Amino acid sequence: MKLSLPIKLAVFVVLLLAAVLNVACAADTASLVILHTNDLHGQMRAEKDNPGAARIAAYFRQVREKHPNVLVLDAGDSVSGTPLSLLFEGEPIFEIMSAMKYDAAVLGNHEFDYGYKKIRKYRELAAHPLLCANAFAPDNSLLADAPYRILDAGGVRGGIIGVILESTPVHIIRAGNEGIRFTPQIEAVRKIVPRIRKKCDLIIALTHLDEGEDTALAKAVDGIDLIVNGHSDMLEKPVKAGNTFIVQAGEHGTYIGRVEIKIDLKNRKIIGLEGKLIKASDLPLPDAEIGKLVDKWEKKITEKLDIRIATSTRTIEEEEVKELFEKIIRQVTGADLAYYNLGGIRKKIYEGDVTVRDVWKIEPFGNTIVKLKIKGEDLGGVLLEELKASGVKIEPDREYTVATNNFIAERTENEIGSPVAGSVNTHVLVRDAVIEYIKKNGID
Ligand SMILES: [Zn+2]
Structure with missing residues (x-):
C-alpha cells in the first residue's frame, strides 16, 4: 500500500508527537530523597543515644542502594563536643564524614x-564541598569552598546554597577569628536564587541559623523549595513557611532526617514532600569500613581518656554540675564570686564511674579560667540574678573579683555585667582544673 505524501506526513507527525509525549510523561516528575544531619559535634562513635558514624553511614548506603536520586547533606557544627574532635581539632570528623559520602555541608x-x-x-579533608555564601576572610575571600553548588542526583539538579548566622561572631571565640566578616544571610541567599533558579530542578538552602531565622529566610526570599537547617530546633516533621518546607534533624546524629520529594520537572515545583526523622535505634547495623576508621581514631585517645577518677553514687544534673564548676574555678583563682554559663555544661555526670573522658564531654570546648574585676554596682546579667536569688548582699562600691571562663569573659554584658579593664586569663584549662579537683575530692 502506497501512502500519499500528506498522509505520510500526518503519520510522521502523529508518531513524533507520541514519542515526544511519551518522553515528556516519563520525565515529567522525578523523586528525590534527601538525608540530612546537623550538629554532629564530633560524635563519631556510638554511645548511649548516639548511633555513631558507622550506623549513620550504613543507613546512607542502604538508602542509596534503593533510590537512584539521593542527596546527603549536613547543616553544620560537625566538630567540637567529643574528645576525638578536641584532641585533633576537628580534623578526623571531616575525614570520617568524607568516607560517609556526604554530598555537601554548610559551615x-x-x-x-x-x-x-x-x-x-x-576543606582539604572533606571530599564534599563546604558551602557558605556569607562568611569572609579578612582579605574578603570566601571562607568556604563555594557559596552554592548545583548537584546532580541521578538527573535531578539540586541547587544547594549554604548560609550561616550573620550573628556568628557572638557565638565564636575571638582568638584566631580576627577580621573575618559575616554578611546578612537573607541578602546572600536572595542574590543567588534568581541566578541559579533556571539551572536547577529545586533549590535547597542548607543553613545554620537561629530559631525563627529559617522561617524569616523562607518568607523573605522567593524560590527556595526546602531549607535544611542546623543549630537551633529539631523538627519532628517538616514545617511550611510560605512555599518553603523547613526540616531539621537532631544533634549528635540521634535523629537522622529523611525527606522524600516529588518534583514537577517542567514547572520546577515540589508536588509532594514527606519528611520524618529516623531514630538511632532504627538505623541498620554499622558499616564495617567506617567502623574501622572510627576505631582507628578512637584508639589514639583511649589511653589518655578512659581513666577512672571517681565514682558517683548518683546522677548529677547540669545545673548542679554548673555549681560544681563555679566552686572549682573560684577556688583556683581565689575570686570572690564565680560564674559559669549553663550552656557551657554539655552533659550531666552519670551515676557510676567518672572518667577523664566524661569531664571532657561535659566541657568539650577547652575553655580556660579567667579572672575579672567588677564593681558591685556594675554586676549584672545572669550572675546578678543568681546572686539576688541566693540572697547575697552586693556592696555597690566594692570591687569584686569574678572567676569565669574565657568564653564569658569575651561577652560579659548579658552574663555578668561590666568589668573594669584588665582581666587575667590564667590559661588553666577548666577541665584540667575539674579533673584535678575530682581526683582529689571525689564527686559527692
Ligand atoms: Zn551552631
Missing part, C-alpha cells in the same frame, strides 16, 4: 573553634 559556628584558618584544612 556552622563551631567550625570556627580553632580559628578560621583551620577551615582550609577541613
Whole structure:
C-alpha cells in the first residue's frame, strides 16, 4: 500500500508527537530523597543515644542502594563536643564524614573553634564541598569552598546554597577569628536564587541559623523549595513557611532526617514532600569500613581518656554540675564570686564511674579560667540574678573579683555585667582544673 505524501506526513507527525509525549510523561516528575544531619559535634562513635558514624553511614548506603536520586547533606557544627574532635581539632570528623559520602555541608559556628584558618584544612579533608555564601576572610575571600553548588542526583539538579548566622561572631571565640566578616544571610541567599533558579530542578538552602531565622529566610526570599537547617530546633516533621518546607534533624546524629520529594520537572515545583526523622535505634547495623576508621581514631585517645577518677553514687544534673564548676574555678583563682554559663555544661555526670573522658564531654570546648574585676554596682546579667536569688548582699562600691571562663569573659554584658579593664586569663584549662579537683575530692 502506497501512502500519499500528506498522509505520510500526518503519520510522521502523529508518531513524533507520541514519542515526544511519551518522553515528556516519563520525565515529567522525578523523586528525590534527601538525608540530612546537623550538629554532629564530633560524635563519631556510638554511645548511649548516639548511633555513631558507622550506623549513620550504613543507613546512607542502604538508602542509596534503593533510590537512584539521593542527596546527603549536613547543616553544620560537625566538630567540637567529643574528645576525638578536641584532641585533633576537628580534623578526623571531616575525614570520617568524607568516607560517609556526604554530598555537601554548610559551615556552622563551631567550625570556627580553632580559628578560621583551620577551615582550609577541613576543606582539604572533606571530599564534599563546604558551602557558605556569607562568611569572609579578612582579605574578603570566601571562607568556604563555594557559596552554592548545583548537584546532580541521578538527573535531578539540586541547587544547594549554604548560609550561616550573620550573628556568628557572638557565638565564636575571638582568638584566631580576627577580621573575618559575616554578611546578612537573607541578602546572600536572595542574590543567588534568581541566578541559579533556571539551572536547577529545586533549590535547597542548607543553613545554620537561629530559631525563627529559617522561617524569616523562607518568607523573605522567593524560590527556595526546602531549607535544611542546623543549630537551633529539631523538627519532628517538616514545617511550611510560605512555599518553603523547613526540616531539621537532631544533634549528635540521634535523629537522622529523611525527606522524600516529588518534583514537577517542567514547572520546577515540589508536588509532594514527606519528611520524618529516623531514630538511632532504627538505623541498620554499622558499616564495617567506617567502623574501622572510627576505631582507628578512637584508639589514639583511649589511653589518655578512659581513666577512672571517681565514682558517683548518683546522677548529677547540669545545673548542679554548673555549681560544681563555679566552686572549682573560684577556688583556683581565689575570686570572690564565680560564674559559669549553663550552656557551657554539655552533659550531666552519670551515676557510676567518672572518667577523664566524661569531664571532657561535659566541657568539650577547652575553655580556660579567667579572672575579672567588677564593681558591685556594675554586676549584672545572669550572675546578678543568681546572686539576688541566693540572697547575697552586693556592696555597690566594692570591687569584686569574678572567676569565669574565657568564653564569658569575651561577652560579659548579658552574663555578668561590666568589668573594669584588665582581666587575667590564667590559661588553666577548666577541665584540667575539674579533673584535678575530682581526683582529689571525689564527686559527692
Ligand atoms: Zn551552631
